[in-house]
């Protein structure tokens with residue numbers, strides 16, 4: 122920097138593109154409109170190398186950016202217009218906040234003089250997004266662009282990542298500035314990596330060394346902090362079995378010997394039951410969502426809990442802890458591993474097998490290999506996982522398709538499972554899959570989606586068509602809002618209120634967009650269809666007519682403890 | 698103990714960012730906590746603002762709320778105190794018609810008893826000022842009622858901790874040293 126003789130003034134709109142370039146952005150997801158037109162005009166003429174993906178609805182832009190961010194581990198960028206453009210991204214902002222996803226959202230805004238006057242397409246974007254994003258800022262002068270963008274990226278991707286919103290007024294877009302960019306690396310009021318306390322680490326090591334039946338539950342924090350190798354080392358050295366939250370999936374390869382499966386409402390029997398039997402519970406980068414804990418008052422009561430998280434406000438929020446360690450998972454895990462002693466807990470680790478066996482016989486085999494009757498959801502997921510060799514990035518929408526996608530996918534690589542966990546946003550799937558594919562063009566991206574969720578963002582077929590994005594969409598069609606139907610059957614006396622869907626001919630929609638499609642309803646065609654889908658890199662929609670009254674099992678019903686598990690609608694798990 | 702509801706004074710130090718006050722009060726609303734009083738203004742440290750909020754909560758909840766507040770990027774630090782840990786006051790102003798007030802035989806005695814004073818007196822009205830705790834400003838109000846209080850306003854609580862230093866000061870010093878380290882790192886790159 123330093124010598125600024127050859128600095129030349131550029132418009133605020135161009136300064137935005139230059140700032141994004143300086144942050145290493147190569148793709149943005151967006152949709153133009155009146156109050157962001159100078160930015161789009163500048164995109165047209167300023168010669169930026171950044172790729173702009175034109176979505177069909179702003180919700181699509183933000184979910185695509187989320188999918189992109191989760192696969193890449195870098196912020197996804199969204200550009201939309203003011204008013205309705207901005208309000209259309211709100212769902213995604215909350216979703217990104219709950220699921221700790223780094224996104225930078227840039228919204229157009231009316232001219233400074235019109236602010237607060239109910240001008241055309243004016244919405245109070247900073248007011249609306251204040252409580253639901255990590256940070257927001259209204260840029261009113263071109264001079265502030267570089268500062269605000271660099272801060273936005275720093276905040277979005279550091280610490281516990283999250284969405285950041287920059288509200289970009291017309292004056293700032295049209296103003297001029299002598300552009301100079303400096304990356305933000307420090308904010309006084311924001312401790313992005315809290316320093317773990319040595320004392321806490323020592324106390325944790327002591328507990329872990331003494332433990333007879335230690336158990337680890339881990340979440341997306343492991344992925345965010347790139348701590349997969351450290352987690353593996355830690356588990357191996359301590360001989361500690363581990364379960365993943367929904368968003369923790371794929372941080373450990375599915376065939377890792379100490380990996381015991383998914384925890385939570387529809388998680389695996391063994392890790393859920395063992396949560397309430399272990400003597401030391403080590404939680405890494407997760408936040409004890411109520412879908413993970415079941416009834417909090419009976420959760421892991423017998424265990425001493427060690428909670429490692431980068432967000433100090435999560436520690437002790439839901440589950441009282443013996444030791445809380447605030448810090449980055451990678452750093453904390455490697456510190457603990459180096460200090461603890463090598464252990465063996467053979468009997469304890471082996472004890473998981475009995476529960477696994479019960480689940481295999483009662484739930485898994487009937488779901489993935491029913492042999493007769495209608496095709497089952499789990500069977501489809503299992504087939505996709507088998508044919509893809511567990512190498513695909515699995516994206517899900519929300520509902521039964523999501524739980525089945527999570528339960529029956531196997532993972533060989535990290536950052537391979539993308540789903541809306543904390544908010545459970547139907548419609549997340551298609552755009553998130555688009556973003557994931559754009560982030561990892563060399564990998565297969567398979568989406569599992571229901572007939573309900575598909576229709577919430579089906580317009581993004583247009584984006585797939587225009588961009589030629591080779592996503593593989595597996596529509597698990599049961600002609601119901603299946604997840605809600607399941608609850609109605611189990612807990613609402615089979616009163617199926619407003620869950621039956623009269624559906625369109627999905628193949629005609631696919632054809633209208635020129636996307637290859639195939640419909641399967643017979644078991645004998647399934648594997649061939651999946652192989653066809655995965656045989657190349659072009660977009661494909663595979664619609665499978667699945668068992669309409671299928672249920673996701675096992676299930677910890679709402680209000681029950683994590684070890685009170687239904688295996689079928691009639692049978693409860695009995696501990697062995 | 699953890700579940701006993703008590704009155705807490707929450708002191709928040711912030712960078713001056715627009716919209717932050719709304720976000721902070723919103724955290725109280727989300728956790729179903731009523732804000733009994735709120736006051737905001739500059740602190741003794743340049744660029745740092747101080748917000749003081751009084752609320753009733755359990756210790757567990759107030760701890761969580763304070764952590765949620767600190768999580769906001771532009772919040773420097775937040776603390777919570779029970780009454781014994783701080784010195785706190787509010788300011789109250791009472792407006793009375795001067796001719797009504799003059800009906801009182803011993804204005805001076807009354808004001809002295811309450812450590813109150815007259816800040817403005819003209820032909821039409823008189824303004825009395827009192828600082829103190831809520832109960833004290835309320836007690837004076839009750840006595841003045843007799844003479845017809847035309848306007849009565851009370852400020853939010855302000856408080857200083859019983860620690861010798863502004864409690865955020867150490868944190869800022871530490872951050873200053875860390876900033877230096879980061880600056881060196883980025884210069885090297």
Ligand SMILES: Cc1ncc(C[n+]2csc(CCOP(=O)(O)OP(=O)(O)O)c2C)c(N)n1
Nearest residue numbers: 520521522545547571572573574602603604
């Ligand atoms: C935006 C939104 N609206 C409503 C819901 C509530 N909800 C959760 S699952 C579900 C049913 C989903 O049905 P479908 O997409 O067909 O998937 P399935 O469960 O049948 O696999 C509904 C309505 C939600 N999660 N998100």
